[in-house]
Amino acid sequence: MKKLIVLILSLGVLAGAYSIAFGVPEQVAQIWGGTSAPAEEAEAPRGAAGGPPGGPPGQGRETTVVLAPLEERAYTLVLRTVGSAVSLRRSEVIATEAGEVVEAALQANRLVEKGDVLLRLDDRTEQLALESARANRDQAQATVTRYQGLHQDGSAVVTDVALSEAEVALRLAEVEVGLAEVALEDRTVVAPISGRLGLSDVTVGDRLSNGDAIVTIDDSATLLATFEVPERSIGLLAEGKPVLVTTPTYEGRVFEGTITSYDSRLDSVTRSATVRAQIDNAEGLLLSGMTFTIRMTEETAPLPVVPATAITWDRSGAGIWVAEDGRTSRVPVTVRYRDGDQVWIETDAPVGAQVVTEGASKLRDGAQVTTADAGKGSGA
Known part of the structure; x- marks a missing residue:
């Protein structure tokens, strides 16, 4: 019990x-x-959405969303990279003769014109050699003149062979004079181009050897920038395409340039192409060797653009919800570009279609929707 x-x-x-x-x-x-309780009342809680029990979710009630027409807009492709620049015309002056420096005009940053004297080497030996060559030439010239006079008078003393030999000796003497003049000129080093001198350690009294570096000259009116472009941005390259250049030295200042050439193949390691662009530097503000930030832009053809909140994801990929006659359907999209909260896409949805921009995560195919403005109006 x-x-x-x-x-x-x-x-x-x-x-x-x-x-x-x-x-x-x-x-x-x-x-x-x-x-x-009546069967109808018992079933009422199940049909709170207004539809038959067990029906597809979202078909028995309206979901409040925000709609906006699908628009097209061009996207601006922007490529930013870093490069360095050198003077388009530059030269390194090298000694071609050995000797002691007796005169130098190598002040750093001095502007020189092509042909200006940069330094002179001791040329006493070359001057003496030139004087000797000139004397031999004068003697040979006198011999030829005498032989020609005798030959014209019909003298048998000067044969044709003797006259010919005298003329050859004169030509050789003239060549010796020319060689001596060139050797004397080589003792004077002149600027091969116009531009600005760099730093030089050569001073009067130094002894130079053949091949020694004397000074650099840069004509910086135009700079040649070299930079790398990744494989994905090769489509932006074209000769004559403008580029925008900035440098931390001149904050807020933008310099313009144009692409002059680019490599025909990609680097096997970096998967990038080398590009060269000329930069106008008529004001002389930029220096050879500076590092630059280079920017290239290009607008695409108009593409559909939606807010990022309109994109939803499922197993099939990205998509947007399009509303028509109060019901929604999901349309697949391919995302092309992003910029902030805007997304450029490829889709079969027509331009002007009503796209759900807010509330898309709550939707199912065939769901009934109403706009937030419509809901406020009905409540009033």
């Missing part, structure tokens, strides 16, 4: 705990209450 009482009490405790946690079952409540 005691076991039966304990069993009954245990069942009562379990029933009470169940009713507290999960509520009283509907059938039990109807028995206790003595009434039976």
Whole structure:
């Protein structure tokens, strides 16, 4: 008897705990209450969405969303890279003769014109050699003149062979004079181009050897910038395409240039192409060797553009929801570009279609939607 009482009490405790946690079952409540609710009322909670029980979610009620027409707009492709520049025309002056420097005009940053004297080497030996060559030439000239006079008078003393030999000797003497003049000129070093001198360690009294560096000259009116472009941006390259150049030295200042050439192949390691562009530096503000930030831009053909909140993702990829006659359908898209909260896409949805820009994550195919403005109007 005691076991039966304990069993009954245990069942009562379990029933009470169940009713507290999960509520009283509907059938039990109807028995206790003595009434039976109509079938229609019993089914009403299941159809709270306004549709048949068990129907597709979202078809029985309207979801408030924000709609906007699908627009097209060009996207501006921007490539930023870093490069360095050298003078388009530059020269390193090298000694072609050995000797002691007796005169130098190598002040750094001095502007020189092509042909200006930069330094002179000791040329006393070359001057003496030139004087000797000139004397030999004069003597040979006198011999030829005498032989020609005798030959014209019909003298048998000067034969044709003797006259011919004298003329050859004169030509050789003239060549010796020319060689001596060139050797003397080589003792004077002149600027091969116009430009600005760099730093030089050569001073008067130094002795130079053949091949020694004397000074550099840069004509910086135009700079030649070299930079790398990644493989994905090769389509931006074209000869004559403008580039915008900036440098930390002149904050906020933009210099213009144009692409002059680019490599015909990609680097096998970096997968990039080397590009060269000329930069106008008529004001002389930029120096050879500077590092620059280079920017190239190009506008694409118009593409559909939507806010980032309009893009949803599922197993098939990205898509947007398009509303028509109050119902939505999902249209696949391919994302092309992003800029902030705007996304440029490729899609079969027509321009002007109403796209769900807010609330898209709550939608299902065929869901009924209403706009936020429409909801406010109905509430008034």
